[in-house]
Amino acid sequence: MNRKNLGDLLLEYKLITQDDLDEALRLQSKGEKKRIGEILVELGKVAEDDIQYLISKQLNIPFIFLRDITLDDDLIKKFPKDFLINNRIIPLYETNNEISVATNDPFNFEAINKFKEITGKDVNVSACSSKDILEKLQHIKYFYLGQLVESLDSLIKNLKKSGFYRIDFIFDKTLKINISGSFAFQKIYDLNIGQIAPEEILKYFQKFEYGYFYELFTNTNSFILFIYPILELSNIVFINKFGIFPDKMPLFTDLNYWGKLNIFKSELPKVGYNFIPFKQFMQGENIINLIDNVSGSLPEGVMLPVLCESCKGAKCENCNHLGYSFEVKHG
Ligand SMILES: [Zn+2]
Numbered sequence: 001m002n003r004k005n006l007g008d009l010l011l012e013y014k015l016i017t018q019d020d021l022d023e024a025l026r027l028q029s030k031g032e033k034k035r036i037g038e039i040l041v042e043l044g045k046v047a048e049d050d051i052q053y054l055i056s057k058q059l060n061i062p063f064i065f066l067r068d069i070t071l072d073d074d075l076i077k078k079f080p081k082d083f084l085i086n087n088r089i090i091p092l093y094e095t096n097n098e099i100s101v102a103t104n105d106p107f108n109f110e111a112i113n114k115f116k117e118i119t120g121k122d123v124n125v126s127a128c129s130s131k132d133i134l135e136k137l138q139h140i141k142y143f144y145l146g147q148l149v150e151s152l153d154s155l156i157k158n159l160k161k162s163g164f165y166r167i168d169f170i171f172d173k174t175l176k177i178n179i180s181g182s183f184a185f186q187k188i189y190d191l192n193i194g195q196i197a198p199e200e201i202l203k204y205f206q207k208f209e210y211g212y213f214y215e216l217f218t219n220t221n222s223f224i225l226f227i228y229p230i231l232e233l234s235n236i237v238f239i240n241k242f243g244i245f246p247d248k249m250p251l252f253t254d255l256n257y258w259g260k261l262n263i264f265k266s267e268l269p270k271v272g273y274n275f276i277p278f279k280q281f282m283q284g285e286n287i288i289n290l291i292d293n294v295s296g297s298l299p300e301g302v303m304l305p306v307l308c309e310s311c312k313g314a315k316c317e318n319c320n321h322l323g324y325s326f327e328v329k330h331g
Helices: 006-012 018-029 036-042 048-059 081-087 109-119 130-161 198-205
Strands: 089-094 098-103 122-127 165-172 174-181 184-191 211-218 222-230 236-240 243-246 256-258 274-277 288-291 303-307 324-328
Touching: 006 018, 006 036, 006 048, 018 036, 036 048, 036 130, 048 122, 081 089, 081 109, 081 130, 089 109, 089 130, 098 109, 098 130, 109 122, 130 174, 130 198, 165 198, 198 211, 198 222
Parallel strands: 098 122
Antiparallel strands: 089 098, 165 174, 165 222, 174 184, 211 222, 211 256, 236 243, 274 288, 274 303, 303 324
16 A cells, blocks of 8 residues: 555645645644645645545545444444544444444544554545544534533432532533532543534433523633533522522522423513512522422412402502512411
8 A cells, every 4th residue: 555645645646736735734733633635625725526536546445425324332432532533533333353444534544553453453444525524523522522421410410419519511622521519619521522512511411300400601612501400309499600509498590491390580470370589588689580380398488479459460559560469478
């Protein structure tokens, strides 16, 4: 096999100039973890089709449509995620003697040999397009994130009796994950997994049986996501920005909620739902939240809204122009 790299071959076939190659190499050395062919395509120096033609002509290997192939997650787990992502290479399947891999740069012999090293098997290489492999690598990235969230799940369950807790996902180039529990602030992960979407993290949490409150702050290339899992619905009664307090207080919060509880946010009371004025508990705050399905005993002083008797909801002086008056709930 001709041990040239893709850049040299593109030069030899006069598909790019030395200046093109230098420019691409300069970008690559600036830390962009991309293959040289990818950068040249992005710069518009060469077409993806030309690269594919060159690959099949030079190496005589099959070109596959990766998007039609279902990945084997168990096989992928055997290889370092960063190695796969940085080299744009994915294992597809293996037999007793062979492992099949796909890459958009089959001239990357170093990465291909690494598969031989790790498995001790012959490596069957197929070429695929950059677009396809980047899409599949996205799957790998989230597959690892999914695994991580799974392991957080057991950690969360262990924290059940440890006071308030919250999980922070702070993304800014890397993903930092902190867990707050028992008044100890513990940093547990700092991951380099590339750009991720906070919605993906929220989605992973929806696989679990419990619901969660969350807060999301996003910026151009960064985000902060706070997740407050709700493990014991009857015990969790007070949640605010600074944590979850399993206590015998009414539940109210201004966080967003996902899960089975019928919790919704509203600034106005609704007939038939417990109405708990936030400021009754938090001096100076003027936030009202409504909660339904809060089981267990509600404390003295919780108010239930009833249609104002004077105006029947039309809003008058007697009801402070709300259309409601309140009955204090006892017991
Ligand atoms: Zn009224």
